[in-house]
Amino acid sequence: MFTGLSAFPLTPMNERAIDEAAFARLVERLAAAGVASIGALGSTGSYAYLTRAERARVARLAVAHAGEVPVIVGIGALRTREVLALAEDAEAAGASGVLLAPMSYQPLTDEEVFGLFEAVCRQVSLPLCVYDNPGTTHFTFSDELHGHIAALPNVASIKIPGVPADPAAARERVERLRARVPSEVTIGVSGDAFAATGLNAGCDAWYSVIGGLFPETALTITRAARAGDAEKARALAAALEPLWALFRRHGGSLRVVASAAELLGLAESPCLPLPLRTLQGQERRQLAEVLEALALH
Secondary structure, eight states, X not given: OOSEEEXXXXXXXXXXXXXXXXXXXXXXHHHHHTOSEEEEXXXXXXXXXXXXXXXXXXXXXXXXXXXXXXXXXXXXXXXXXXXXHHHHHHHHHTOSEXXXXXXXXXXXXXXXXXXXXXXXXXHOOSOEEEEXXXXXXXXXXXXXXXXXXXXXXXXXXXXXXXXXXXXXXXXXXXXXXXXXXXXXXXXXXXXXXXXXXXXHTTOSEEEESGGGTOHHHHHHHHHHHHTTOHHHHHHHHHTTHHHHHHHHXXXXXXXXXXXXXXXXXXSOSOOSOTTOOOOOHXXXXXXXXXXXXXXXX
């Protein structure tokens, strides 16, 4: 579950409700492609914008439509009591694992973040993935803190942000972290543009945004890297540079991927929670041209 391609789908929604039918189709698409796991309610799934009841419903839908594919459910929230309640809901929904980011309004200290994970690991029986995403949480993990958290019971994986572009530097970064964590704890890369480099550098998993919409494309890169064909994995990822450029231009992947889902008829417009908006005008036309040229699937 914490190796290979973990695909993170959108949670299509408008201001009235979650588009349950669209979400179910996205999950079924991932299961049919044969991804290793499905990450429901990650940042791509807009978890921070949903109520507890909505998140519980999304978790149940994901499990119901994932078939035999394990589902990892995001449980990040501002208060520890809310995280614990969300963990209970994920377990009740039949999730196979949980994903926890240290959300905050006030900046968190290392001691506070460790206390959060310690409290969750004390109560939750599901395996847990540590969600290291400073771009959204504005908290930066040190390798030392990762090591302390990884020693807690039930911690099974660490989801790190993008690795250095240089292959040697990427390998050094992964090896430095691996030396801090128990051998049974996997390391997964996120930041899709860096995924091939991370996998080639020794990461066990790719926690993928594009995998949530284009699973076959992401699986091809993942399989090449895990088979030891580093050059093929690099070439496949490099061919997607027009998409990575759009991610950089629009502050990350969410708006781009949500717009792509609308363009492809996989989600109705609008599919993001306000005030977030998908691309419009020339930016949307440019994305349509990139999708047509890349022929993602």
